[in-house]
Amino acid sequence: MPELPEVEVVRRGLEAHVLGREIAKVDVLHPRSVRRHPAGARDFADLLVNRAFVAARRRGKYLWLPLDDDQHAVVGHLGMSGQLLVQPGAAADEAHLRIRFAFAAGDPELRFVDQRTFGGFAVAPMDAAGVPVPIAHIAADPLDDAFDDARFLEALRRRRTGVKRALLDQSLISGVGNIYADEALWRSRLHYARPTETLRRSEAVRLLSAVREVMAAALDHGGTSFDHLYVNVNGESGYFDRSLDVYGRAGLSCRRCEAPIRRDPFMNRSSFTCPTCQPRPRRARW
DNA sequence: CGGAGCTCCTGGGGGC
């Protein structure tokens, strides 16, 4: 389950391996992987052949590769299980290979492998700022220079929802998934059901700092992975679950106070909290 | 229009 730091590692890999190379052939092996390309798989491939990627960019967990026509980009999301692999053409196809990008100069080729097919790609026009139109509505992520702290803190406290829901809302702040939301809330000692409108400014500031710390720590380790499905662009698995303080630690003791970590159902998934460090607010909202 | 809930998908794992 790649989160922002893992996607950044993939972006760097793409930058190193696929830029400036003429695309010779694109095979779409599963239609669902191009479902965000309305004109279909054939059109997706035709728009890319004889073109080249000139950059590798990211916003939140979205990646895009601008083309040498200066107008379009391949844009996509890895979803839960997506991997971008740089592989020799002679390597056997992976069990869940969905898209193959082969280059005129030969090896290596780029492969999109995705077991659960939540991920996918499209060719889309870019807006004046160079952002693909389909993702122009996504907020900046907290590691982006363009992220406006003051504006985020204001918008957060104007919301009328639980603080974790707000963290997961990509129109407010992008790139925060379930794992890092729980980690950042634990660090800042906030319960997921805390109503956003009751957050003191200092608490909101602490929370934003914690989000950045969690992401930065993961990036330092070359991307976090808690799932064998996650593999970086070179196919090497990152592994960093020792750094997790609460996520997935139900019943284990809190690293701060030793109380047993609890797991609660949350939006058809889970939230992990320390009942002592993160007491449930009297007026809970989620 | 903001907020909340549903849906897509696959394979690992537990229960029986």
Add this chain to the structure above:
DNA sequence: TGCCCCCAGGAGCTCC
């Protein structure tokens, strides 16, 4: 051993 069901999750969509 085999079958069934639950679970993981981002984000687009729909509904109120």
